[in-house]
Amino acid sequence: MMVIRAENVFRLEAPARTLLRRTHAESTCVALGVGNLLTATRGATNRRLRSNMEQLTLSRRRALGLIASGLGTIVAASCGVPAPTTPATSVAGSSPSKPAPAAASATPQPKTGGTLRYGSDVDVNRLDPHFRLGDVYYTVYDRLTQYDIHHNVQPMLAESWDVSSDFTTIKFNLRKGVQFHNGTELDATAIKFNSERARDLPNTQLDEAKWWTSIETPDKYTVIFKSDKPRPLAFDYFEFLNIAEPTSASDPTKAVGTGPFKFVEWKQKDSLTLTKNTSYWQSGKPYLDGIVMSVITDPQAMVSRFEGGSLDVAINYPVTDFVRLRDDAGYTQYTFSAGNFSCLGMNCQVAPWDNKKAREALLYAVDRVRWATTVQKGLEDPSTLPWPTTSPAYEEAKSNAFQFDLEKAAAMLKAAGVTGPVTGDMIMQNSSAELTAFAQILQNDFAKLGVTLTLKPQDQASYLDVVNNWRYQGFWLGGGSFAQLDPATAFTKSRALSVTGNSSAFSAPVNAAAVELVGRATTEPDSTKRKQLYSDLNDMLLDEVYIICMSPTANRLITTSKVHGVAPTLHSAQRWWETWLA
Known part of the structure; x- marks a missing residue:
């Protein structure tokens, strides 16, 4: 050590x-x-x-x-930094669940x-x-x-x-x-x-x-x-x-x-x-x-x-x-909420996931509701986008656009030309009981689509090395960050969302349009125009499918x-x- x-x-x-x-x-x-x-x-x-x-x-x-x-x-x-003050017992829009305490029981200093x-x-x-x-x-x-x-x-x-x-x-x-x-x-x-x-x-x-x-x-x-x-x-x-x-x-x-x-x-x-x-x-x-x-x-x-x-x-x-x-x-x-989100990523340079149509099929193969309710015990809300509801990029219809449907996923895989059995690995950090549990759920569901996954829990250092350097032959299960900031910043900083240095091998030349879109979003000062760019970024994320979001994660x-x-x-x-x- x-x-x-x-x-x-x-x-x-x-x-x-x-x-x-x-x-x-x-x-x-x-x-x-x-x-x-x-x-x-x-x-x-x-x-x-x-x-x-x-x-x-x-x-x-x-x-x-x-x-x-x-x-x-x-x-x-x-x-300067304000002097210490005693926290109030309520804030606008909320009230104490019990009557305010008497002065004698004030918040301790x-x-x-x-x-x-x-x-x-x-x-x-x-x-x-x-x-x-x-x-x-x-x-x-x-x-x-x-x-x-x-x-x-x-x-x-x-x-x-x-x-x-x-x-x-x-x-x-x-x-x-x-x-x-x-x-x-x-x-x-x-x-x-x-x-x-x-x-x-x-x-x-x-x-x-x-x-x-x-x-x-x-x-x-x-x-x-x-x-x-x-x-x-x-x-x-x-x-x-x-x-x-x-x-x-x-x-x-x-x-x-x-x-x-x-x-x-x-x-x-x-x-x-x-x-x-x-x-x-x-x-x-x-x-x-x-x-x-x-x-x-x-x-x-x-x-x-x-x-x-x-x-x-x-x-x-x-x-x-x-x-x-x-x-x-x-x-x-x-x-x-500090801008984290849970998601599934895949190696976009490994067949058949180098085919965008095959990746799109998996939008229907991830049971986000089960993730949020069974694995996360109701602490999360399922979503196909990474944004909290307060983000200017949040769009309710797109966040709920892809419901779990294995039959539809199977039909889309077939239409994309994926007909034979597919094998691959799934990498996740071994410190998360929740990711381990959901990996097993995904393994069972993907098997019904003819996709056999080998689960490979890793320690933190190994996981980051394998995923960030694209040394895996299937999927990674984890998350991303920075969704609490401007959406364009998130697409710049987050290894999950980034269109230039992401963990899913989504790179040149197929990412050219996405790079141009993010570039415009980072320099546009007009908030109204930015709102449309955020929507365009959401469309790009759901179209390219280099990650599949499960929920914002607290x-x-x-x-x-x-x-x-x-x-x-x-x-x-x-x-x-x-x-x-x-």
């Missing part, structure tokens, strides 16, 4: 607004946001756990409409101290700031800006910014006095370095770094991004651009950022240890002394360790056990009752700097 430690091991020491509304122990608290809704239940009786995204009221369409309607230059007011013990079903993969690495590791770094859960851009390392009316230039004014964990000061050259590094690295899911024709640093605290085309989706890029200390960014044994937690040690496939950044620019945060993330790929081992008391938090808890504990007052459960988080201040971001992560232990 590889072990990587920081050069200096820091001593472990001990939300403003948590974006949740919590009432009594038998209540449901909901945070409303675009494409990212978090529902928390604690000891709720007969309450269905669902990310009820229909309640969301503010959309990215509105935000882009405001920008595109003639604002000229947008200036974000310089502002955050406490400092303690180490959060976190169970994760995936490892961080590698110590590099510009590859997606998991939500705990994200807290080592900050970014220029961040979305709140209403998709409003908020200041982070940038105090304010100006956006030109044609969306080709963005000037950021940096926060002064911010230090990297090694004591060096953040400045404009560090921002430029990180974006250019992301531009030059392959497979970072930061392809938008190539948008910028120049990055200027006229002074220590000003950085200007310039593009030769409109970039109305620029803040989707900055949401994911981690800012690392330049001299250590490429060192595979270091992780040095400005974030609320400092890197201490990574034991590959075992654990990640972080400690509190006592010099964090958000005064008073984080509350925790540190975080120890344990990598637990065996679902039953996750259950045993969490319910045995050796973990405070577990992410993506097995669905069966998640539902089993929903009435237990000793735990709090959260479901939140992340499942379960905590013990002593964990407070759980608040999501828009990228499958949590604001652990706002979390505290009672």
Whole structure:
């Protein structure tokens, strides 16, 4: 087992607004946001756990409409992080399930101290700031800006910014006095370095770094991004651009950022240890002394360790056990949509799936209702598109267009010239009990079509290597991400959806029209025209069938009752700097 430690091991020491509304122990608290809704239940009786995204009221369409309607230059007011406040007991459009408590039983204030013990079903993969690495590791770094859960851009390392009316230039004014964990000061050259590094690295899911024709640093605290085309989706890029200390960014044994937690040690496939950044620019945060993330790929081992008391938090808890504990007052459960979706992909360069007509037949061969109701226990809604209902790309008719029908699938395969028996493999990660269960369902259903599948569960590293490098002869079963962002961004970032670097070998020359369509969608500033482009992208996805969506997928988080201040971001992560232990 590889072990990587920081050069200096820091001593472990001990939300403003948590974006949740919590009432009594038998209540449901909901945070409303675009494409990212978090529902928390604690000891709720007969309450269905669902990310009820229909309640969301503010959309990215509105935000882009405001920008595109003639604002000229947008200036974000310089502002600090608000002082801690007590969460309200209700929000607009909802009410407490019980009468509001008396003043004497007000929500407890955050406490400092303690180490959060976190169970994760995936490892961080590698110590590099510009590859997606998991939500705990994200807290080592900050970014220029961040979305709140209403998709409003908020200041982070940038105090304010100006956006030109044609969306080709963005000037950021940096926060002064911010230090990297090694004591060096953040400045404009560090921002430029990180974006250019992301531009030059392959497979970072930061392809938008190539948008910028120049990055200027006229002074220590000003950085200007310039593009030769409109970039109305620029803040989707900055949401994911981690800012690392330049001299250590490429060192595979270091992780040095400005974030609320400092890197201490990574034991590959075992654990990640972080400690509190006592010099964090958000005064008073984080509350925790540190975080120890344990990598637990065996679902039953996750259950045993969490319910045995050796973990405070577990992410993506097995669905069966998640539902089993929903009435237990000793735990709090959260479901939140962070743009993930479940899907089946196939190798589009391997016969017979190199024939688009054969792939189209399989739209009727995937039982999405069974996936959502039986495997996911009603936590998901079946859909042939990846979008949450709040996305500007959501179209109800297209989302429900292909119902399970094996007879129709068989007839379409025959019409496509698939007459003989077909064999192939199906790759999935072995850490997901749900994917394993559904793979068996697909195996049985596909057998009725004359398609014999060999199931091949893989550990995380092997799965990513096999799927992303197209070293499989049939199908992969997994998911994608980024559907909470602009749909055009999702088609750029997501390995499942991407039309240039996807996991399904959907590539040149057959993807030429799709590449052109995505390119137009990423540069069109007019929200009305964009709406039609989203619809065209949906048509392309259902026509080319390089993936078959099953449902948008909510992340499942379960905590013990002593964990407070759980608040999501828009990228499958949590604001652990706002979390505290009672």
